[in-house]
Amino acid sequence: MNDLILIALRGEAPELASWPNVFQTGVGKVNAALTTARLIERYHPKRVWNFGTAGGITVGSGLHRCTRFLQRDMLVTALGFLPGQTPYEKTIALETGSGGLTCSSGDSFVTAGELELHADLVDMEAYAVAKACLSTNTEFHCYKFISDRADDASHQDWQSNISLGESLYLQTLQTFNLLQH
Helix, strand or coil: CCEEEEECCHHHCCCHHHCCCEEECCCCHHHHHHHHHHHHHHHCCCEEEEEEEEEECCCCCCEEEEEEEEECCCCCHHHCCCCCCCCCCCCCCEECCCCCEEEEECCCCCCCCCCCCCCCEEECCHHHHHHHHHHCCCEEEEEEEEEECCCCCHHHHHHHHCCCCHHHHHHHHHHCCCCCC
């Protein structure tokens, strides 16, 4: 398979979930990292695509390309590391291209006032997928649909909007000639 497509949950893209090259990572950074690493090892893809929902911080509705990834819940400042910095690693942000937005990933649902790092949107998996791809020199493309505003109503909005991005994912795949025949 040249292209692997990753979503966290079937509910984010019910039609795509039936494709043979679409896999569900599960929720959170650990699940996403493990699944991505196993799939890259098994299939040796040229590209990994990550579609899914995100909370909007500086952006509103729609689908947004992300090329910079932060880990918002890595907070080891008491030992002298910067917010988002994995201890003993030099970089904080993972870069997979230019011209895209910054996505902050963490194992928590962001509500108003919780964001420590500057980001355009927040999710729970993209950083982990990006790190797995970068560590294996696999091309990575990430597109996130804004399902909520990362505020006190996020959990309700996300549940109502979880699958609304699928038509935009399909349009993106069509743009890159990756629709299933």
